[in-house]
Amino acid sequence: MSKNTFIKLLSDEVSRIDKTQTSKRHERVIDGFTNHPSPRAIMKGRGYILFNSNDYLGLRHHPRLKQAEHDASERFGAGPGAVRFISGSLKVHQDLERALARFHGREAAMLFSSAFAANLAVLFSFLKGQSKDSLVADNTVVVSDALNHRSIIDGIRLANLDAEHKRIFNHLDMKALDAVLASCVGKYERAVVVTDGVFSMLGEMQNLHAMRSVIDAYDDSFPHGVWLIVDDCHGVAACGATGRGTEELTGGRADILIGTLGKGFGADGGYVVADAVIIDYLRESSATYIYSNPVSPATAAAGLAGVQVVDSDQGQALLAQSQSNIACFKEEAASRSIPFVADSNHPIQPVLIGDPQIARTVTQGLFEAGIMVTSINYPVVPRGKDEIRVQISATHTHEDITSFLSILTRLIA
Ligand SMILES: Cc1ncc(COP(=O)(O)O)c(C=O)c1O
Known part of the structure; x- marks a missing residue:
């Protein structure tokens, strides 16, 4: 009986977290990867471009x-x-x-x-x-x-x-x-x-x-x-x-x-x-x-x-490609008046959304269009400063970047 009392407490705590819409356990499960037309994660038979991976140089598939x-x-x-x-x-x-x-x-x-x-x-x-x-x-x-x-x-x-x-x-x-x-x-x-x-x-x-x-x-x-x-x-x-x-x-x-x-x-x-x-x-x-x-x-x-x-010539080339992709992303985003939270030359590019509900809707809209990003919400960022954390990889093509930004522009309009 006393164990059941504690089980109830645990269950209430999980429900409390779910109500704040910050739960982490409903993870998206990737079934595999393909390289066509550029690197994509496969989920339920569909390809997704990852703009939320720390694999900055694409080495996990090297x-x-x-x-x-x-x-x-x-x-x-x-x-x-x-x-x-x-x-x-x-x-x-x-x-x-x-x-x-x-x-x-x-x-x-x-x-x-x-x-x-x-x-x-x-x-x-x-x-x-x-x-x-x-x-x-x-x-x-x-x-x-x-x-x-x-x-x-x-x-x-x-x-x-x-x-x-x-x-x-x-x-x-x-x-x-x-x-x-x-x-x-x-x-x-x-x-x-x-x-x-x-x-x-x-x-x-x-x-x-x-x-x-x-x-x-x-x-x-x-x-x-x-x-x-x-x-x-x-x-x-x-x-x-x-x-x-x-x-x-x-x-x-x-x-x-x-x-x-x-x-x-x-x-x-x-x-x-x-x-x-x-x-x-x-x-x-x-x-x-x-x-x-x-x-x-x-x-x-x-x-x-x-x-x-x-530490090889190929590594330097990938690092240079990453910088070129970051520059492409920033220029294209600026030309579409997409606001950033901070000015970064790092692969992490924080796009300011503001409202938590809009951040969730935009993230879901991108997912439905075949793009994975992560939204970062309070308390990790201050209230009203919700962001979409975009992570650029050396393996993204410029086409990946521009098509992502066109969809994002449409969703936040
Ligand atoms: C700044 C920082 N330190 C440490 C870690 C943990 O790295 P690992 O996944 O190797 O434990 C992370 C990963 O999220 C991180 O961002």
Whole structure:
């Protein structure tokens, strides 16, 4: 009986969420893909152009990644068999870590099953230290951008800091960051500043060069310095002439950089790159690494092939094609007076709709016309600022883009 009472509570909660029209579980299920006339997802026998995928360069369908997956499965089997420190460390994991360290010009890299798992581990390890026996004292203040990704917020929550040790600065506001750091001087051993590189709702970019200047000015004011942790999941393999993302475009360098293999690189899994001593410490202190399987050998091999493709002439050509498609989208949208929420040169292009009901109707109308986009609603964006988050891929043709915009223009008229 008492279980039924709780079941009723769960059911009421799901109904409450459904009433807000923000439920996530009614997912559209893709049956497969076709390449004709340009890449399309197949659902119930019909082709859809995806304008809501993080596969910015189209690498998930690249023959080299698929062949690498197949070969790795033949060589290592379908799964890793164990966590890394038991018997799950396969040569392909190590090869991928070396390739990622080289790609980012760092001493070392460490793989996680996802970037979410990487963020939880990095933030917990840096903010809290390992245990009561840890040599790493926990008098650390974390300073976080107000619009950071959920995985950063949860990593900070995991560290269970009191309010005094958690500070938030206004989104993208370097004066606000400066003021927060100034107010922390003399109170903490060290400060950890954490930010997304690219913010996924609007495609805005943190200026890491400006941020580094603010941080470096305070480095000597803390006994252990000020550390910059950047999550560039939407930046790496998505923007910058060579795909190095926000660091490449804004000219600042993170002390610890987190990335994903599950977006621009076309595979799956997360990673951290940093100095070797930091990676050594993380391998000793990261629960989501020590007590959880790594990605399968096939996925690691696809990730490695993804890094190699991005770092090749073909990768540069795809990045250039992506930029050309973004420019085409922006020009065509401007000529049709379609409003943007923010000015972005990133593949994420946020189209302002405003009213939530109109955003839902437009998204549904596009779907009926064979185009998939995602509408972003309150509380992710402020009330009345509902948007359609368009994501441009290097594989879109200019015809895909113009036909999408003609339909959108008609629907919002
Ligand atoms: C900024 C940011 N960090 C982390 C993640 C999580 O990446 P993964 O899918 O590899 O866990 C995402 C994905 O949505 C993201 O946008």
